[in-house]
Amino acid sequence: MSSFTPKVGDHIYYGCGTHAHHGIYCGDFMYKERTFKDVVIHCEGKAKGGRIKGLSYTKFAAGHDVKLVKYAPGACFDTETVVKRAISRLGEYGYDLLDNNCEHFATWCKTGKHKSEQVEHGVAVGAGAPLAGAAVAGSLGVVSGVGAAAGLSGAGIMSGLATVGGVVGGGAVAGVGALGALPALATTGMMYNVLNDDESLPQDERDARSAGRVATTAGAVGGSALALGAIAGAGTAGVSAAGITSGLAAIGGTVGGGMAAGVGLTVAAPAVAAAALGFGVYKAWQWLSE
Incomplete structure (x- = not known):
């Protein structure tokens, strides 16, 4: 597991060889009257049925060197807004490698831009x-x-x-x-x-x-x-x-x-x-x- 300690609202990722997997660290929050702790919200990378879901940071980071995506000052929404944007899309289907992948989702949560470098x-x-x-x-x-x-x-x-x-x-x-x-x-x-x-x-x-x-x-x-x-x-x-x-x-x-x-x-x-x-x-x- 990575030694990196994320902050709520961070856009984080880890390398997977030829690509990277991205998510938003949302910490602890309430969703549909349930409490979730230490959660990363990410978009599953499945050709069919991929959806946006929560995953514990421990599981997200297991075996990976997790890193922070850095942004310029003022380029991102505030922390509360980033988390709300991530939570608002929980359960959403429609993963697409080229047009709606995990990086598209995380970048959208942070900046509002639907973008994948x-x-x-x-x-x-x-x-x-x-x-x-x-x-x-x-x-x-x-x-x-x-x-x-x-x-x-x-x-x-x-x-x-x-x-x-x-x-x-x-x-x-x-x-x-x-x-x-x-x-x-x-x-x-x-x-x-x-x-x-x-x-x-x-x-x-x-x-x-x-x-x-x-x-x-x-x-x-x-x-x-x-x-x-x-x-x-x-x-x-x-x-x-x-x-x-x-x-x-x-x-x-x-x-x-x-x-x-x-x-x-x-x-x-x-x-x-x-x-x-x-x-x-x-x-x-x-x-x-x-």
Whole structure:
């Protein structure tokens, strides 16, 4: 059982691996002429028949590390109102994982907002990650099809990169950067949604998210620069045709492939850097703020 001691009206939760379970600690109260003690009101997470019910804090916390959801000053109802809102929905059915889950309920009790960050983050990642992956995969199709020499031979790749780079006023190396832009944008959008600002959050959390968003953008830009630098330095030095060809082949060789694999890795690099740096800075800021 967690050593955490909640206060009446607290929005509490514990981790369940891939998700978290939320509730409102209501302490002792009267309901339908019965006295209930040390109660957490929560929404059962059942696909069918899930309802809002009371559970002793001992049972709620058993085997879990219970934590407090923190809010900004003035962002929540007063304690009495929070408890009344929770009690008013006891026995209510209608659990829905995406639209009416335990976090929706607890957040509504505290702020009046029907909101679940778990769902919002899941939707953002579910949309952004496949889009970024599809953009990386699609880049190979673009490279193989747009140049004078078709296919993913060395000549085909260089021709395709030069054609793409020409659209932005550059050559083959500019083509690599241009192809990396879409997956980087998709990942940046995903991270901005996950690290979205919310006035109801404590200032420390808002600052951590802001730092994470800035770092995400820096990662996308820096990842592109690093990818281009890797191409120039991995094979025959420089960004001549020979340098790019050998650089992409050397990078692709790290995963057992050739130039085509090198294109995929370098195009993906800005997206990976954006996610890694953004999330890393966010977690580091949280840790330093504790």
